[in-house]
Amino acid sequence: MTEKIxxxxxxxxxxxxxVTDVSSADIILDRTIFASDAGGQPCDLGTINGCRIKSVTERGNDIVHTLERAEDEADFKPGDTVELKIDWxxxxxxxxxxxxxxxxxxxFKSEYGLDNHGFHLGDEDGTFDLDTLELSDEMIDRAEDLANQAVYDALPVEVTFVKSREEAEKLPLxxxxxxxxxxxxxxxxxVDCVACCCPHVANTSEIGIIKITGHEKYKQLTRVHFKCGRRALLDYRQKxxxxxxxxxxxxxxxxxLLSKVEKAEKKNDKIRKEYNEFKTGIAEANARRLSEQDAPVITGEIGGADMDLLRITAKKLSEITDAPVVISSPEAMSVLLTSAKGSPVKCGMIVRSLAAEGRGGGGDTQAQVVFNDTEHMREFAEKAAAEAAEVLKNEQDITN
Ligand SMILES: [Zn+2]
Known part of the structure; x- marks a missing residue:
């Protein structure tokens, strides 16, 4: 049995x-300052004779200290006196x-009658789950104010050892x-009275600050996130x-700040809208120019176009003509292929059979390929257009 000092x-x-027992990397001692993983709180860490502890767990009446390096176990044998140092x-x-x-x-219990159905302390923040789906900002602010008042009041934390359930139940748990x-x-x-096996600070003033940082629906409960003490300070510093x-x-x-950000967002929305209109105008002009070609497949290189402008141009072309389209842009280092629904020209198939140097793919009516250099891009665009024309010609021959 390990005494929980x-x-x-x-x-x-x-x-x-x-040391009372050693097996693998697990060390059991007659007494310990290391709290185990329990009650939602992660275990303490530190060293035993300079060997780092990886985890501390409870097994029956024993506390098991597992070392980071299993080979360090050789340094320990039952009966040894060892030095424990905690990561304070x-x-x-x-x-x-x-x-x-x-x-x-x-x-939350005394003010709103809410029960806590689970506590977890992580590396970033702590959480607990309240049995409600209605937690307002006012309730949170008030709970936070009262909690911090308990900190300002510097209340001594009483820890009582009670032998039996009967005796404990006389307390307002x-x-x-x-x-x-x-x-x-x-x-x-x-403020509170609850059974708990974990160590806590001895006076509420040592908490420094209690801050609720967020909340969300969790199953049929509300999960509340919070940070206390130094965590809250670091959070405030970063923010x-x-x-x-x-x-x-x-x-x-x-x-x-907030109203300035909102103003800037509004301005950005306006600029984005104007930009999209401008882009659509360019795409329409490109589509009109390209559609004037006297060829079965429409081809063309559009300087300065990004992938988005290529797509809009192809869409505008599809409103004018049913002919397959092979357009490219050196800036996007990409080729875009489109064809009308039901056309014998299958864009994805052409990409798969010809675009060995590029990365891409697509379906029957639209496919795209990105290249690493313009030479391969142009080579592919040319071959793809020839292949599409060939497919159309064969189709026409069969029909005739
Ligand atoms: Zn507790």
């Missing part, structure tokens, strides 16, 4: 312990965020118990930097 002495960063930044972050979750859950004996109850006076960059770009301050 972290439940009593939450701020202990170093300690010695005795990680543990403190967990303690800040976990107590923040207790406080928010207690407030927020959630039903899942264990029958040796229960740890964590109380934030006036402040982002806002500063945007403010400079839009010549605005944080109060006028």
């Amino acid at each position: 972290y439940q009593k002495e939450r701020y202990l960063k170093k300690m010695t312990a005795k 930044a990680r543990r403190f972050d967990h303690m800040q965020n976990h107590l923040g979750e207790h406080i928010l859950s207690g407030i 927020r959630k039903q118990l899942t264990v029958d004996s040796d229960i740890l109850v964590v109380t934030v006076p006036g 402040h930097k982002d806002v500063a960059v945007l403010s400079e770009r839009y010549s605005a301050d944080e109060f006028t």
